[in-house]
Amino acid sequence: MERTFIKPENENSFMQVFKYYKCNKPKPSLDNVLSLENKIFGKNQIGLYSAPTLIEDLRTELLGLTNVKEWKAYTLLRHPGLILIKNPFTSLGQRYWIRKCLEQYSKKPNKTNIDTEMVLNDWWKECFKSGHCNSKLQNKLRWTTLGYHHNWDTKVYTEDNKSLFPEDLAELCDCISKYLGYQNFRAEAAIVNYYHIGSTLSAHTDHSEVNLEAPLFSFSFGQSAIFLIGGPDKNFEPSAIMLNSGDVAVMSKEARLSYHAVPKIVSALSQPWSNGESDKEICDNMANLKYITDRQQLILDMNRNIDNKEWNLFKNYIQESRINMNVRQVLHEHQKSLLDVKFFKSYFNCFLFILNSISNPSILTKNISFVFQS
């Protein structure tokens, strides 16, 4: 079915497409939504991404990933720099990362949207304090920030607003970035987004990082999302992509600064966190780990999710929700901190950008305001 848009006078292409997919009555046609799972490419011209060197990385097994030789990655002609890796996770791996986002990354010292309302050191534990699930509290969590904390008001990272970046997530990003040929990517900041049916994320670009040449890694788990990616301004008509559980979207090169948004969460057609292989234990394979200091703990944390009783609470959450881990490098390769004077030039550029934005507000676009409606 062809989609029809009625374009109000002052509406840009991005907004029209966003509204089209957000709408529930009538429901949008999904004919033009690219889906790697169903091999539906709509009107998108896609290419196979060939990894520069396919060297086996033993870390994959410990991080809940399949062998790199099995990974399938795609590029889109309309969006140079966007790479989509079709779910490279094992079922047990999906369980591990979903659980991490819920049980660990939501804890202090990480920051969450709930902080402005109440002080909670351990949101997940608090949700089950009374012996049953406090679903009102559970649904309150919308985001947590890790490493350099994203400042939602100023959009500027600072040295006095950061905590340790999780070792396991840094290792995961290192593994994937090496596969893509990036030798020096360092995960330094992340936003973990928690979506429910009805949640949306409005159009924005991510440009707070000093280093905008490094790629951005976006991991999706749980229910699916219609993800829109456009170009450098909102007049570029965005493409719609169905992101399913386990899919990794990498925004690099031109796509790093492209507008993107999530107009709709849709029920997943399959549950890759619950298929048969989640009962296979992983064992130490002596892989060289770059960031993880306690490999035995990692193996223990991975294998404990085989037990369906342990996994059950997390399963209940993810049956209704989507989690997105959005990971960035903040600093330049040799930069040690934001206070590193050698990199003053970057700040100066940033200052110029802000000045520019004041005279031309349309480029002040990091309006990552959440339009969640549950």
Ligand SMILES: O=C(O)CCC(=O)C(=O)O
């Ligand atoms: O949820 C997603 O897929 C995108 C999230 C995002 O764009 C962000 O956190 O900046």
